Amino acid sequence: MQNTSGKKLSLEFFRNGDVVDIARNLLGKTLYCFVDGQLCGGTIIETEAYRGPEDRGSHAYGGKRTPRNETMYGAGGLVYMYICYGIHDMLNIVTGEEGTSHALLIRAIEPTVGIDVMRIRRGIFDQDTRLCQGPGALAKAMGLTKLHNSILITGEQIWIEDSGISYTDEQIVAGPRVGMNFDGPYKTIPWRFYVKGNKFVSKPHV
DNA sequence: TATAGGATAGGCT
DNA sequence: GCCTATCCTATAG
Numbered sequence: 001m002q003n004t005s006g007k008k009l010s011l012e013f014f015r016n017g018d019v020v021d022i023a024r025n026l027l028g029k030t031l032y033c034f035v036d037g038q039l040c041g042g043t044i045i046e047t048e049a050y051r052g053p054e055d056r057g058s059h060a061y062g063g064k065r066t067p068r069n070e071t072m073y074g075a076g077g078l079v080y081m082y083i084c085y086g087i088h089d090m091l092n093i094v095t096g097e098e099g100t101s102h103a104l105l106i107r108a109i110e111p112t113v114g115i116d117v118m119r120i121r122r123g124i125f126d127q128d129t130r131l132c133q134g135p136g137a138l139a140k141a142m143g144l145t146k147l148h149n150s151i152l153i154t155g156e157q158i159w160i161e162d163s164g165i166s167y168t169d170e171q172i173v174a175g176p177r178v179g180m181n182f183d184g185p186y187k188t189i190p191w192r193f194y195v196k197g198n199k200f201v202s203k204p205h206v
Numbered sequence: 207t208a209t210a211g212g213a214t215a216g217g218c219t
Numbered sequence: 220g221c222c223t224a225t226c227c228t229a230t231a232g
Contacts, residue, residue: 048213050213057213058213059213064229066228066229067228068227068228068229082213082227082228083212083225083226083227083228084212084213084214084227085211085212085214085215085223085224085225085226085227086212086224086225086226086227087214087215087224087225087226088213088214088215090213090214092213105213107213130215133215134214134215135213135214136214136215137214137215146227177213178213178214179212179213179214180213181211181212181213202214202215203215
């Protein structure tokens with residue numbers, strides 16, 4: 001087992017504050033997963049916020065509640081996973097108090113631990129920047145699937161640590177979220193955050 | 207019960 | 220840049 005000497009983020013981190021702020025604050029934190037006996041991890045460098053019932057882009061838009069998105073209504077700190085386009089698993093973290101439905105999507109990390117395992121899972125051996133570049137790729141590299149839905153982000157399988165990395169406002173880009181196929185203010189609201197110039201950020205770049 | 211479509215990624219033109 | 224795999228989910232009938 002490799003060193004993960006940072007401070008594990010508590011449930012309070014995800015329960016207090018606005019999902020948009022939390023998504024932004026996660027940049028620079030380290031995501032770890034221990035799946036199939038393999039430890040993988042990396043620096044979070046791209047996130048998106050989905051702000052509950054008001055947000056047209058959210059699965060919980062208008063207060064919609066179905067078996068798929070039920071996890072979003074749980075207390076902050078739960079992992080919400082679902083499949084997109086029938087192929088890609090997406091890693092989200094629920095925020096806020098129980099009964100609210102805010103969540104953030106982790107879109108990309110810069111791998112630092114278990115890179116060899118990620119290469120095998122992804123079948124990519126010559127371009128490490130692609131290993132976790134995009135939400136579907138990230139989940140695959142980390143070994144995460146919808147089977148991990150509704151587990152805690154503070155457990156033994158998946159957690160986030162503060163390793164002391166922080167970015168200034170000038171190092172963070174806030175732009176429109178990816179894949180918003182509808183009209184209205186939430187189509188372009190700048191709730192996608194990423195580290196400027198980082199080679200591991202997913203396309204499209206703003 | 208049927209069917210349209212999606213918070214993507216990779217390969218091809 | 221465009222195309223589509225692939226399949227679960229939501230929604231309508």
